[in-house]
Amino acid sequence: MARKKLDTLTEPMYYVLLSLRQERHGYGIMQNISALTGGRVNVGAGTLYALLERFEKDALICRTRVEENRKYYRLTEEGDRVLRVEYERIRRQTADMERVLREEEQK
Protein backbone atom coordinates (compact mmCIF):
# COMPACT_ATOMS: atom_id res chain seq x y z
CA MET A 1 0.00 0.00 0.00
CA ALA A 2 1.47 3.44 -1.00
CA ARG A 3 2.37 5.66 1.88
CA LYS A 4 0.23 8.76 2.18
CA LYS A 5 2.29 11.80 1.08
CA LEU A 6 2.57 14.71 3.47
CA ASP A 7 0.13 17.41 2.43
CA THR A 8 0.76 19.93 5.18
CA LEU A 9 3.33 19.76 7.91
CA THR A 10 2.53 19.91 11.59
CA GLU A 11 4.58 22.32 13.66
CA PRO A 12 7.00 19.64 14.97
CA MET A 13 7.47 18.30 11.41
CA TYR A 14 8.20 21.78 10.10
CA TYR A 15 10.83 22.49 12.74
CA VAL A 16 12.49 19.07 12.32
CA LEU A 17 12.92 19.67 8.60
CA LEU A 18 14.07 23.19 9.28
CA SER A 19 16.70 21.91 11.72
CA LEU A 20 18.00 19.49 9.10
CA ARG A 21 19.06 22.21 6.72
CA GLN A 22 22.29 21.44 8.54
CA GLU A 23 23.53 17.95 9.31
CA ARG A 24 22.42 17.00 12.81
CA HIS A 25 21.75 13.94 14.97
CA GLY A 26 18.53 13.35 16.87
CA TYR A 27 19.32 15.13 20.11
CA GLY A 28 20.92 17.97 18.18
CA ILE A 29 17.60 18.44 16.39
CA MET A 30 15.74 18.54 19.72
CA GLN A 31 18.13 21.12 21.12
CA ASN A 32 18.02 23.24 17.96
CA ILE A 33 14.21 23.31 17.89
CA SER A 34 14.03 24.31 21.55
CA ALA A 35 16.60 27.08 21.01
CA LEU A 36 15.00 28.26 17.76
CA THR A 37 11.54 28.59 19.29
CA GLY A 38 12.67 29.82 22.70
CA GLY A 39 11.31 26.65 24.33
CA ARG A 40 7.85 27.12 22.78
CA VAL A 41 8.10 23.93 20.72
CA ASN A 42 9.53 20.79 22.29
CA VAL A 43 9.69 17.49 20.45
CA GLY A 44 9.96 14.35 22.55
CA ALA A 45 12.54 11.71 21.71
CA GLY A 46 9.90 9.13 20.83
CA THR A 47 8.00 11.54 18.58
CA LEU A 48 11.23 12.69 16.92
CA TYR A 49 12.36 9.13 16.27
CA ALA A 50 9.07 8.29 14.56
CA LEU A 51 9.26 11.50 12.48
CA LEU A 52 12.83 10.79 11.36
CA GLU A 53 11.84 7.25 10.36
CA ARG A 54 8.94 8.57 8.34
CA PHE A 55 10.92 11.38 6.69
CA GLU A 56 13.67 8.96 5.73
CA LYS A 57 11.15 6.58 4.20
CA ASP A 58 9.56 9.46 2.26
CA ALA A 59 13.05 10.52 1.10
CA LEU A 60 12.72 13.97 2.66
CA ILE A 61 15.90 13.40 4.66
CA CYS A 62 18.87 11.09 4.27
CA ARG A 63 21.21 9.52 6.75
CA THR A 64 24.73 10.79 6.35
CA ARG A 65 26.66 8.86 9.00
CA VAL A 66 26.43 6.95 12.28
CA GLU A 67 28.70 7.73 15.23
CA GLU A 68 28.45 6.19 18.69
CA ASN A 69 24.90 4.93 18.05
CA ARG A 70 23.83 8.39 16.90
CA LYS A 71 22.48 8.71 13.38
CA TYR A 72 23.12 11.97 11.55
CA TYR A 73 20.66 13.29 9.01
CA ARG A 74 20.41 16.01 6.45
CA LEU A 75 17.64 17.41 4.28
CA THR A 76 17.36 16.05 0.70
CA GLU A 77 16.29 18.07 -2.32
CA GLU A 78 12.77 16.75 -2.00
CA GLY A 79 12.78 17.65 1.69
CA ASP A 80 13.98 21.13 0.87
CA ARG A 81 11.19 21.49 -1.70
CA VAL A 82 8.51 20.35 0.79
CA LEU A 83 9.90 22.73 3.42
CA ARG A 84 9.85 25.66 1.00
CA VAL A 85 6.27 24.88 -0.09
CA GLU A 86 5.25 24.90 3.58
CA TYR A 87 7.18 28.12 4.17
CA GLU A 88 5.35 29.74 1.23
CA ARG A 89 2.00 28.61 2.59
CA ILE A 90 2.75 30.07 6.04
CA ARG A 91 4.12 33.25 4.47
CA ARG A 92 0.94 33.72 2.39
CA GLN A 93 -1.17 33.12 5.47
CA THR A 94 0.87 35.71 7.38
CA ALA A 95 0.58 38.20 4.50
CA ASP A 96 -3.21 37.67 4.33
CA MET A 97 -3.49 38.27 8.08
CA GLU A 98 -1.39 41.43 7.87
CA ARG A 99 -3.54 42.74 5.01
CA VAL A 100 -6.74 42.14 6.94
CA LEU A 101 -5.32 43.84 10.05
CA ARG A 102 -4.20 46.87 7.94
CA GLU A 103 -7.64 47.18 6.36
CA GLU A 104 -9.25 47.08 9.82
CA GLU A 105 -6.91 49.79 11.07
CA GLN A 106 -7.73 52.00 8.11
CA LYS A 107 -11.50 51.81 8.78
Add this chain to the structure above:
Amino acid sequence: MRRKLGLFLYEEMDYKAAEDWLNRRAAAGWELDRIWLNVLAWFRPSGRTDLRYCVDLHRKPDEYALDMEDYYQLCADAGWEYVAQSGGMAIFASSPVARPVPLQTDRKMEERTYWKRAIRPAILGHLLLLGLLAALAALWGWLQWRGVGRAVKPSEILCSTACLLGALGVLCCVIGLLWSIPAGLLHWRRWKRAVEREEPVASSPFWSRFRGGVGWLGWLLMELCVIFQLVELFIPFLGYSGYDVAAHRPELRERPLAMAEEMGVDPNAVTYIREEPVWSLLVQGLRYHEDAREEEGYQFLSCDRYTCVSDGYASLLVRAIRWESGRSGYEAYGLLDFVPVELGLDESWSARDGSFLLLREGCTVALVGAHILDGGAPDLTGERMWNAVLERLDLE
Protein backbone atom coordinates in the same frame (compact mmCIF):
# COMPACT_ATOMS: atom_id res chain seq x y z
CA MET B 1 19.91 -3.61 50.34
CA ARG B 2 16.17 -3.39 51.00
CA ARG B 3 14.08 -4.48 48.07
CA LYS B 4 10.41 -4.53 47.35
CA LEU B 5 8.53 -6.81 45.00
CA GLY B 6 5.54 -5.63 43.02
CA LEU B 7 3.37 -7.23 40.38
CA PHE B 8 3.55 -5.55 36.99
CA LEU B 9 0.23 -6.80 35.62
CA TYR B 10 -0.26 -4.29 32.81
CA GLU B 11 -0.88 -5.03 29.15
CA GLU B 12 0.29 -2.74 26.36
CA MET B 13 -3.13 -1.13 26.08
CA ASP B 14 -2.77 0.01 29.71
CA TYR B 15 0.68 1.52 29.38
CA LYS B 16 -0.51 4.89 30.70
CA ALA B 17 -1.84 3.18 33.84
CA ALA B 18 1.51 1.38 34.14
CA GLU B 19 3.30 4.72 33.91
CA ASP B 20 1.07 6.21 36.62
CA TRP B 21 1.77 3.22 38.88
CA LEU B 22 5.53 3.56 38.47
CA ASN B 23 5.37 7.29 39.14
CA ARG B 24 3.35 6.69 42.31
CA ARG B 25 6.03 4.25 43.43
CA ALA B 26 8.72 6.80 42.61
CA ALA B 27 6.88 9.44 44.65
CA ALA B 28 6.83 6.95 47.55
CA GLY B 29 10.62 6.59 47.29
CA TRP B 30 10.99 3.40 45.24
CA GLU B 31 13.03 3.01 42.10
CA LEU B 32 12.44 0.23 39.57
CA ASP B 33 15.41 -2.13 39.41
CA ARG B 34 14.21 -4.69 36.90
CA ILE B 35 11.22 -6.68 35.70
CA TRP B 36 11.45 -10.44 35.68
CA LEU B 37 9.28 -12.69 33.50
CA ASN B 38 7.34 -9.58 32.38
CA VAL B 39 5.46 -9.52 35.67
CA LEU B 40 7.69 -9.45 38.78
CA ALA B 41 8.88 -5.90 39.36
CA TRP B 42 11.79 -5.42 41.77
CA PHE B 43 12.15 -2.01 43.41
CA ARG B 44 14.98 -0.55 45.48
CA PRO B 45 14.89 2.52 47.71
CA SER B 46 15.47 5.76 45.86
CA GLY B 47 16.92 8.87 47.37
CA ARG B 48 15.63 11.01 44.51
CA THR B 49 12.64 13.33 44.69
CA ASP B 50 12.75 14.16 40.97
CA LEU B 51 12.48 10.59 39.65
CA ARG B 52 9.87 10.10 36.96
CA TYR B 53 9.02 7.24 34.62
CA CYS B 54 7.93 7.18 31.02
CA VAL B 55 6.59 4.08 29.29
CA ASP B 56 6.88 3.85 25.51
CA LEU B 57 5.46 1.23 23.19
CA HIS B 58 8.59 -0.42 21.84
CA ARG B 59 9.71 -4.02 21.83
CA LYS B 60 13.22 -5.09 22.81
CA PRO B 61 15.85 -4.19 20.18
CA ASP B 62 16.68 -7.79 19.30
CA GLU B 63 13.04 -8.51 18.42
CA TYR B 64 13.21 -6.02 15.56
CA ALA B 65 14.95 -6.59 12.24
CA LEU B 66 15.90 -2.91 12.30
CA ASP B 67 18.67 -1.42 14.36
CA MET B 68 17.07 0.21 17.40
CA GLU B 69 20.18 1.17 19.33
CA ASP B 70 19.99 4.76 18.12
CA TYR B 71 16.49 5.03 19.61
CA TYR B 72 17.78 4.19 23.09
CA GLN B 73 20.76 6.49 22.60
CA LEU B 74 18.44 9.33 21.57
CA CYS B 75 16.26 8.75 24.65
CA ALA B 76 19.37 8.72 26.86
CA ASP B 77 20.60 11.98 25.29
CA ALA B 78 17.16 13.47 25.98
CA GLY B 79 17.33 12.48 29.66
CA TRP B 80 15.52 9.12 29.66
CA GLU B 81 17.50 6.06 30.71
CA TYR B 82 16.18 2.67 29.61
CA VAL B 83 15.43 0.62 32.74
CA ALA B 84 13.32 -2.42 31.92
CA GLN B 85 11.09 -4.11 29.42
CA SER B 86 7.73 -5.80 29.83
CA GLY B 87 6.32 -7.27 26.65
CA GLY B 88 5.90 -4.41 24.18
CA MET B 89 6.52 -1.71 26.81
CA ALA B 90 9.92 -0.06 27.20
CA ILE B 91 10.29 1.62 30.59
CA PHE B 92 12.48 4.70 30.97
CA ALA B 93 13.52 6.58 34.10
CA SER B 94 14.39 10.27 34.07
CA SER B 95 18.07 11.09 34.52
CA PRO B 96 18.96 13.28 37.49
CA VAL B 97 18.88 16.46 35.37
CA ALA B 98 16.30 19.14 34.66
CA ARG B 99 12.89 17.55 33.99
CA PRO B 100 13.15 15.93 30.55
CA VAL B 101 10.47 16.41 27.91
CA PRO B 102 8.11 13.38 27.74
CA LEU B 103 9.02 10.87 25.06
CA GLN B 104 5.81 11.43 23.15
CA THR B 105 4.76 15.04 22.56
CA ASP B 106 2.55 14.69 19.48
CA ARG B 107 -0.78 13.30 20.61
CA LYS B 108 -2.04 12.48 17.14
CA MET B 109 1.09 10.47 16.40
CA GLU B 110 0.88 8.85 19.82
CA GLU B 111 -2.73 7.90 19.12
CA ARG B 112 -1.69 6.20 15.85
CA THR B 113 1.16 4.37 17.59
CA TYR B 114 -1.22 3.28 20.36
CA TRP B 115 -3.59 1.77 17.80
CA LYS B 116 -0.80 0.13 15.78
CA ARG B 117 1.25 -1.28 18.65
CA ALA B 118 -1.27 -1.84 21.45
CA ILE B 119 -4.90 -2.06 20.39
CA ARG B 120 -4.80 -3.70 16.94
CA PRO B 121 -2.31 -6.47 17.87
CA ALA B 122 -4.23 -7.14 21.11
CA ILE B 123 -7.59 -7.46 19.39
CA LEU B 124 -6.31 -9.51 16.46
CA GLY B 125 -4.12 -11.70 18.65
CA HIS B 126 -6.88 -12.34 21.15
CA LEU B 127 -9.44 -13.11 18.45
CA LEU B 128 -7.02 -15.55 16.87
CA LEU B 129 -6.32 -17.23 20.18
CA LEU B 130 -10.00 -17.48 21.00
CA GLY B 131 -10.67 -18.99 17.60
CA LEU B 132 -7.88 -21.50 18.12
CA LEU B 133 -9.18 -22.49 21.55
CA ALA B 134 -12.70 -22.84 20.17
CA ALA B 135 -11.44 -25.00 17.29
CA LEU B 136 -9.46 -27.22 19.67
CA ALA B 137 -12.45 -27.56 21.99
CA ALA B 138 -14.71 -28.46 19.06
CA LEU B 139 -12.21 -31.02 17.77
CA TRP B 140 -11.82 -32.57 21.20
CA GLY B 141 -15.59 -32.69 21.69
CA TRP B 142 -16.09 -34.28 18.26
CA LEU B 143 -13.38 -36.89 18.93
CA GLN B 144 -14.93 -37.72 22.30
CA TRP B 145 -18.38 -38.03 20.73
CA ARG B 146 -17.09 -40.29 17.96
CA GLY B 147 -15.20 -42.36 20.51
CA VAL B 148 -11.89 -41.76 18.79
CA GLY B 149 -8.96 -42.25 21.15
CA ARG B 150 -9.26 -42.81 24.87
CA ALA B 151 -12.20 -41.02 26.42
CA VAL B 152 -11.35 -38.66 29.25
CA LYS B 153 -13.47 -39.50 32.26
CA PRO B 154 -14.84 -36.73 34.47
CA SER B 155 -13.64 -38.57 37.60
CA GLU B 156 -10.10 -38.67 36.18
CA ILE B 157 -10.23 -34.93 35.63
CA LEU B 158 -11.42 -34.38 39.20
CA CYS B 159 -8.64 -36.61 40.54
CA SER B 160 -5.91 -34.95 38.51
CA THR B 161 -4.30 -31.67 39.60
CA ALA B 162 -2.92 -31.17 36.09
CA CYS B 163 -6.35 -31.48 34.49
CA LEU B 164 -7.94 -29.11 36.97
CA LEU B 165 -5.15 -26.56 36.63
CA GLY B 166 -5.37 -26.85 32.87
CA ALA B 167 -9.13 -26.37 32.91
CA LEU B 168 -8.86 -23.37 35.26
CA GLY B 169 -6.02 -21.95 33.19
CA VAL B 170 -8.02 -22.20 30.00
CA LEU B 171 -11.00 -20.61 31.76
CA CYS B 172 -8.87 -17.68 32.99
CA CYS B 173 -7.35 -17.25 29.56
CA VAL B 174 -10.76 -17.26 27.89
CA ILE B 175 -12.14 -14.74 30.42
CA GLY B 176 -9.06 -12.56 29.95
CA LEU B 177 -9.35 -12.73 26.18
CA LEU B 178 -13.10 -12.03 26.11
CA TRP B 179 -12.57 -9.09 28.48
CA SER B 180 -9.60 -7.63 26.64
CA ILE B 181 -11.29 -7.33 23.28
CA PRO B 182 -14.12 -4.94 24.29
CA ALA B 183 -11.78 -3.28 26.81
CA GLY B 184 -9.32 -2.56 23.99
CA LEU B 185 -12.03 -1.01 21.83
CA LEU B 186 -13.30 1.10 24.77
CA HIS B 187 -9.73 2.20 25.53
CA TRP B 188 -9.28 3.22 21.94
CA ARG B 189 -12.50 5.23 21.96
CA ARG B 190 -11.47 6.95 25.22
CA TRP B 191 -8.07 7.78 23.73
CA LYS B 192 -9.50 9.33 20.59
CA ARG B 193 -11.96 11.38 22.61
CA ALA B 194 -9.20 12.61 24.95
CA VAL B 195 -6.99 13.61 21.99
CA GLU B 196 -9.88 15.44 20.27
CA ARG B 197 -10.71 17.34 23.44
CA GLU B 198 -7.02 17.85 24.32
CA GLU B 199 -7.58 16.24 27.69
CA PRO B 200 -5.33 13.78 29.52
CA VAL B 201 -6.10 10.12 28.88
CA ALA B 202 -7.98 8.65 31.82
CA SER B 203 -6.53 5.38 33.12
CA SER B 204 -8.21 2.93 35.44
CA PRO B 205 -5.40 1.49 37.58
CA PHE B 206 -7.48 -1.11 39.42
CA TRP B 207 -9.29 -2.61 36.41
CA SER B 208 -6.13 -2.50 34.29
CA ARG B 209 -4.21 -4.53 36.87
CA PHE B 210 -7.14 -6.84 37.51
CA ARG B 211 -7.57 -7.65 33.85
CA GLY B 212 -3.85 -8.11 33.40
CA GLY B 213 -3.85 -10.30 36.51
CA VAL B 214 -6.55 -12.59 35.12
CA GLY B 215 -4.56 -13.16 31.95
CA TRP B 216 -1.32 -13.69 33.89
CA LEU B 217 -3.07 -16.12 36.25
CA GLY B 218 -4.28 -18.13 33.27
CA TRP B 219 -0.73 -18.34 31.94
CA LEU B 220 0.59 -19.38 35.39
CA LEU B 221 -2.06 -22.08 35.76
CA MET B 222 -1.18 -23.50 32.34
CA GLU B 223 2.51 -23.63 33.31
CA LEU B 224 1.62 -25.38 36.60
CA CYS B 225 -0.58 -27.78 34.61
CA VAL B 226 2.46 -28.86 32.59
CA ILE B 227 4.57 -29.30 35.75
CA PHE B 228 1.91 -31.37 37.48
CA GLN B 229 1.38 -33.40 34.31
CA LEU B 230 5.03 -34.45 34.56
CA VAL B 231 4.65 -35.25 38.27
CA GLU B 232 1.53 -37.32 37.63
CA LEU B 233 3.37 -39.40 35.05
CA PHE B 234 5.37 -40.93 37.92
CA ILE B 235 2.52 -41.59 40.34
CA PRO B 236 1.49 -44.94 38.77
CA PHE B 237 5.01 -46.20 39.42
CA LEU B 238 4.33 -45.87 43.15
CA GLY B 239 1.66 -48.59 42.89
CA TYR B 240 1.87 -52.27 42.07
CA SER B 241 0.33 -54.57 39.54
CA GLY B 242 1.19 -58.26 39.48
CA TYR B 243 0.93 -61.77 40.86
CA ASP B 244 3.21 -61.48 43.86
CA VAL B 245 0.22 -61.45 46.16
CA ALA B 246 2.01 -62.81 49.22
CA ALA B 247 4.57 -59.99 49.21
CA HIS B 248 2.23 -57.03 48.62
CA ARG B 249 -1.22 -57.92 49.92
CA PRO B 250 -0.48 -58.00 53.68
CA GLU B 251 0.64 -54.36 53.55
CA LEU B 252 -2.56 -53.39 51.75
CA ARG B 253 -4.65 -55.05 54.46
CA GLU B 254 -3.57 -52.19 56.70
CA ARG B 255 -5.31 -49.69 54.42
CA PRO B 256 -9.03 -48.90 54.74
CA LEU B 257 -10.02 -51.05 51.76
CA ALA B 258 -12.73 -53.66 51.38
CA MET B 259 -11.06 -56.79 50.06
CA ALA B 260 -11.79 -60.47 49.44
CA GLU B 261 -12.37 -61.19 53.15
CA GLU B 262 -15.18 -58.65 53.39
CA MET B 263 -16.88 -59.88 50.23
CA GLY B 264 -17.05 -63.52 51.25
CA VAL B 265 -14.07 -64.68 49.18
CA ASP B 266 -11.21 -66.79 50.49
CA PRO B 267 -8.14 -64.47 50.58
CA ASN B 268 -5.90 -67.42 49.72
CA ALA B 269 -7.69 -67.63 46.38
CA VAL B 270 -6.47 -64.18 45.35
CA THR B 271 -4.08 -64.61 42.42
CA TYR B 272 -3.56 -61.07 41.15
CA ILE B 273 -3.64 -57.59 42.68
CA ARG B 274 -3.40 -54.09 41.32
CA GLU B 275 -3.13 -50.90 43.32
CA GLU B 276 -3.03 -47.42 41.79
CA PRO B 277 -2.38 -44.47 44.07
CA VAL B 278 -4.48 -41.40 43.46
CA TRP B 279 -2.84 -38.16 44.38
CA SER B 280 -3.83 -34.64 43.60
CA LEU B 281 -4.13 -31.40 45.56
CA LEU B 282 -7.86 -32.02 46.05
CA VAL B 283 -8.17 -35.80 46.20
CA GLN B 284 -6.00 -38.57 47.62
CA GLY B 285 -6.76 -42.26 47.65
CA LEU B 286 -6.24 -45.63 46.17
CA ARG B 287 -7.80 -47.72 43.42
CA TYR B 288 -7.53 -51.38 44.33
CA HIS B 289 -8.43 -54.49 42.38
CA GLU B 290 -7.90 -58.18 42.99
CA ASP B 291 -8.67 -61.36 41.04
CA ALA B 292 -9.60 -64.51 42.93
CA ARG B 293 -10.01 -68.05 41.59
CA GLU B 294 -12.54 -70.13 43.48
CA GLU B 295 -14.67 -73.18 42.70
CA GLU B 296 -17.51 -70.94 41.46
CA GLY B 297 -15.10 -69.41 38.96
CA TYR B 298 -13.08 -66.22 38.67
CA GLN B 299 -14.12 -63.38 40.93
CA PHE B 300 -13.14 -59.79 40.33
CA LEU B 301 -13.18 -57.47 43.32
CA SER B 302 -12.62 -53.72 43.27
CA CYS B 303 -12.41 -51.07 45.92
CA ASP B 304 -11.68 -47.43 45.13
CA ARG B 305 -11.41 -45.11 48.11
CA TYR B 306 -10.94 -41.35 47.90
CA THR B 307 -10.51 -38.65 50.49
CA CYS B 308 -11.50 -35.27 49.08
CA VAL B 309 -10.72 -31.77 50.22
CA SER B 310 -14.38 -31.05 51.06
CA ASP B 311 -17.83 -32.62 51.22
CA GLY B 312 -18.91 -30.68 48.16
CA TYR B 313 -15.98 -31.94 46.14
CA ALA B 314 -16.67 -35.49 47.29
CA SER B 315 -20.29 -35.11 46.18
CA LEU B 316 -19.07 -33.87 42.80
CA LEU B 317 -16.82 -36.91 42.47
CA VAL B 318 -19.74 -39.22 43.26
CA ARG B 319 -21.80 -37.54 40.57
CA ALA B 320 -18.97 -37.90 38.06
CA ILE B 321 -18.48 -41.60 38.83
CA ARG B 322 -22.23 -42.25 38.52
CA TRP B 323 -22.41 -40.43 35.23
CA GLU B 324 -19.45 -42.16 33.56
CA SER B 325 -20.32 -45.60 34.97
CA GLY B 326 -23.72 -45.31 33.36
CA ARG B 327 -22.43 -44.07 30.02
CA SER B 328 -19.05 -45.68 29.38
CA GLY B 329 -18.85 -48.29 32.10
CA TYR B 330 -16.59 -48.89 35.07
CA GLU B 331 -13.29 -50.69 34.55
CA ALA B 332 -14.00 -53.87 32.58
CA TYR B 333 -17.30 -54.46 34.37
CA GLY B 334 -19.42 -52.71 31.79
CA LEU B 335 -22.21 -50.25 32.42
CA LEU B 336 -23.30 -49.69 36.01
CA ASP B 337 -26.65 -48.06 36.60
CA PHE B 338 -26.52 -46.74 40.13
CA VAL B 339 -29.79 -46.24 42.00
CA PRO B 340 -30.13 -44.63 45.42
CA VAL B 341 -30.29 -46.94 48.39
CA GLU B 342 -30.63 -46.13 52.10
CA LEU B 343 -27.62 -47.37 54.02
CA GLY B 344 -27.34 -44.64 56.64
CA LEU B 345 -24.58 -42.66 54.94
CA ASP B 346 -24.61 -39.21 53.36
CA GLU B 347 -24.93 -40.83 49.94
CA SER B 348 -25.44 -44.47 49.01
CA TRP B 349 -25.94 -45.87 45.52
CA SER B 350 -26.24 -49.45 44.41
CA ALA B 351 -25.92 -51.24 41.05
CA ARG B 352 -26.41 -54.83 39.87
CA ASP B 353 -28.53 -55.84 42.83
CA GLY B 354 -26.12 -54.63 45.44
CA SER B 355 -22.92 -56.12 44.03
CA PHE B 356 -21.60 -52.63 43.40
CA LEU B 357 -21.87 -49.85 45.93
CA LEU B 358 -20.99 -46.17 45.56
CA LEU B 359 -20.77 -44.52 48.96
CA ARG B 360 -20.03 -41.12 50.42
CA GLU B 361 -19.70 -40.06 54.02
CA GLY B 362 -18.45 -36.52 54.52
CA CYS B 363 -15.47 -36.01 52.27
CA THR B 364 -14.75 -39.72 51.76
CA VAL B 365 -15.94 -41.59 48.69
CA ALA B 366 -15.74 -45.34 48.10
CA LEU B 367 -16.70 -47.57 45.21
CA VAL B 368 -16.83 -51.24 46.09
CA GLY B 369 -17.78 -54.03 43.74
CA ALA B 370 -17.67 -57.76 43.16
CA HIS B 371 -18.25 -59.72 39.97
CA ILE B 372 -18.19 -63.46 39.29
CA LEU B 373 -17.21 -64.35 35.75
CA ASP B 374 -19.72 -67.16 35.33
CA GLY B 375 -22.61 -65.14 36.65
CA GLY B 376 -23.92 -64.06 40.02
CA ALA B 377 -22.34 -61.78 42.54
CA PRO B 378 -22.68 -61.18 46.26
CA ASP B 379 -25.16 -58.63 47.57
CA LEU B 380 -22.97 -56.27 49.52
CA THR B 381 -25.97 -54.66 51.19
CA GLY B 382 -26.72 -57.88 53.12
CA GLU B 383 -26.33 -57.22 56.83
CA ARG B 384 -23.23 -59.29 57.53
CA MET B 385 -21.34 -58.29 54.41
CA TRP B 386 -22.40 -54.65 54.68
CA ASN B 387 -21.16 -54.36 58.27
CA ALA B 388 -17.83 -55.93 57.31
CA VAL B 389 -17.41 -53.60 54.31
CA LEU B 390 -18.44 -50.54 56.32
CA GLU B 391 -16.03 -51.36 59.12
CA ARG B 392 -13.14 -51.85 56.72
CA LEU B 393 -13.79 -48.69 54.76
CA ASP B 394 -13.79 -46.64 57.98
CA LEU B 395 -16.30 -44.17 56.56
CA GLU B 396 -18.14 -43.24 59.73
